[in-house]
Amino acid sequence: MTGLDFLLRRIGNIALVTVMLCLVPLGTASAQDEVVTKVVPKSAAAVQQSFAPVVKRAAPAVVNVYVRHRVKQSVSPLFNDPFFRRFFGQQFGAPRERIQNSLGSGVLVGKDGVVVTNYHVIRGGEESEITVALNDGREFPAKILLKDDQTDLAVLRLDGDGATFPAVEFANSDGLEVGDLVLAIGDPFGVGQTVTSGIVSALARTKVGISDYQFFIQTDAAINPGNSGGALVDMDGRLVGINTAIFSKSGGSHGIGFAIPSNMVQVVVQSALKGGKVQRPWLGASLQALTSDLAESLGLDRPAGAMVTRVHEKGPAKTAGLQVGDVIVSFDGRDIQDPEALQYRFVTKGVGNTVELGLYREGKRFRTTIATVAPIEDPPRDEREVTGANPFAGSSVANLSPAVSSELGLDDVGDKGVVVTKVESRSNAGRLACGPAI
Numbered sequence: 001m002t003g004l005d006f007l008l009r010r011i012g013n014i015a016l017v018t019v020m021l022c023l024v025p026l027g028t029a030s031a032q033d034e035v036v037t038k039v040v041p042k043s044a045a046a047v048q049q050s051f052a053p054v055v056k057r058a059a060p061a062v063v064n065v066y067v068r069h070r071v072k073q074s075v076s077p078l079f080n081d082p083f084f085r086r087f088f089g090q091q092f093g094a095p096r097e098r099i100q101n102s103l104g105s106g107v108l109v110g111k112d113g114v115v116v117t118n119y120h121v122i123r124g125g126e127e128s129e130i131t132v133a134l135n136d137g138r139e140f141p142a143k144i145l146l147k148d149d150q151t152d153l154a155v156l157r158l159d160g161d162g163a164t165f166p167a168v169e170f171a172n173s174d175g176l177e178v179g180d181l182v183l184a185i186g187d188p189f190g191v192g193q194t195v196t197s198g199i200v201s202a203l204a205r206t207k208v209g210i211s212d213y214q215f216f217i218q219t220d221a222a223i224n225p226g227n228s229g230g231a232l233v234d235m236d237g238r239l240v241g242i243n244t245a246i247f248s249k250s251g252g253s254h255g256i257g258f259a260i261p262s263n264m265v266q267v268v269v270q271s272a273l274k275g276g277k278v279q280r281p282w283l284g285a286s287l288q289a290l291t292s293d294l295a296e297s298l299g300l301d302r303p304a305g306a307m308v309t310r311v312h313e314k315g316p317a318k319t320a321g322l323q324v325g326d327v328i329v330s331f332d333g334r335d336i337q338d339p340e341a342l343q344y345r346f347v348t349k350g351v352g353n354t355v356e357l358g359l360y361r362e363g364k365r366f367r368t369t370i371a372t373v374a375p376i377e378d379p380p381r382d383e384r385e386v387t388g389a390n391p392f393a394g395s396s397v398a399n400l401s402p403a404v405s406s407e408l409g410l411d412d413v414g415d416k417g418v419v420v421t422k423v424e425s426r427s428n429a430g431r432l433a434c435g436p437a438i
Contacts (some may be wrong), residue, residue: 284315394427
């Protein structure tokens with residue numbers, strides 16, 4: 001072997017070792033970092049990805065809800081004066097009726113014709129004619145099974161004479177995550193069924209001011225007037241929410257829409273099918289949201305939770321050992337951000353169950369179990385109509401109790417005082433503009 005051959009062989013060995021040493025760090029880095037491989041679509045099917053299969057499953061169950069209200073026009077008290085009637089006739093100033101039409105959307109959730117929509121779509125429905133139009137053009141009269149203004153939901157049943165209807169399946173709205181793809185289906189502006197796509201922008205929105213139960217799914221799928229009561233569906237075509245409201249300064253979609261979660265919708269639908277009102281569990285405690293200063297004074301690292309400010313002596317909160325000053329931080333393992341979130345969790349849990357509450361008290365965290373029971377009617381409501389020479393004549397009043405407070409959306413600890421439950425518009429109380437209030 002010549003000196004040149006030996007030198008070349010040594011150089012080759014050194015180069016091989018160097019290459020191997022260089023490859024080791026590269027191999028380690030590729031194992032630690034996930035590499036996303038980007039590929040060009042290889043077929044027409046890969047290029048033409050579409051939401052069409054989802055729409056085909058869900059769209060037939062989304063309907064239009066037409067409501068014809070009979071509205072009585074208000075009349076000035078001066079028209080009752082004999083002086084005016086003498087000159088203009090006995091019919092002058094008589095109450096007149098006019099027809100007011102409204103349009104919204106709804107979702108078939110039962111093959112027997114059960115439809116869920118927003119309460120504000122069918123408000124005043126006792127004296128209204130409700131017609132539901134399906135996606136295939138068929139129309140059916142509908143009657144109201146249940147309407148609940150606290151959740152802004154209503155349940156209808158179609159008079160289909162035994163017909164079978166397309167229905168959408170409920171999804172568990174607690175399984176949604178921010179960023180999930182969703183489709184909104186409804187009838188915006190009355191132009192016909194329309195589908196828009198978007199993502200879940202936020203969950204558990206509680207400061208929206210739409211209904212008594214503040215817990216909404218926020219989406220950027222375009223929602224416009226007429227979409228109320230329509231469906232928000234996931235990529236399996238299942239119902240995750242009922243589109244309810246938008247945040248807008250112009251009346252059009254700005255990419256901020258809100259939907260009632262399907263878990264709340266299910267509670268209302270099940271209550272309707274049982275033939276009663278929505279039965280809401282009773283906590284038996286008044287709650288307060290935490291501010292940053294209050295959280296700091298209590299030793300919490302962030303202002304999240306619901307602080308107990310009052311406990312009813314006969315309520316489940318008292319039985320579970322809750323005290324004034326306790327902060328409820330979790331519900332069955334789910335974090336609680338504010339009183340509205342806790343209220344939503346209680347309602348969707350239903351009566352007749354038990355839940356585990358996570359509490360914070362005097363720097364310590366612990367858990368307790370509480371039963372979900374119906375509110376008690378103590379004292380009895382003893383509802384009476386006020387008559388005679390009384391400025392409140394024409395109104396009805398009842399004793400305040402946790403059950404009555406729950407029905408009216410008041411503090412469920414209240415059990416002292418009376419509440420105005422009804423007011424006749426053409427009465428002394430009506431002229432005083434009394435309404436349901438303590």
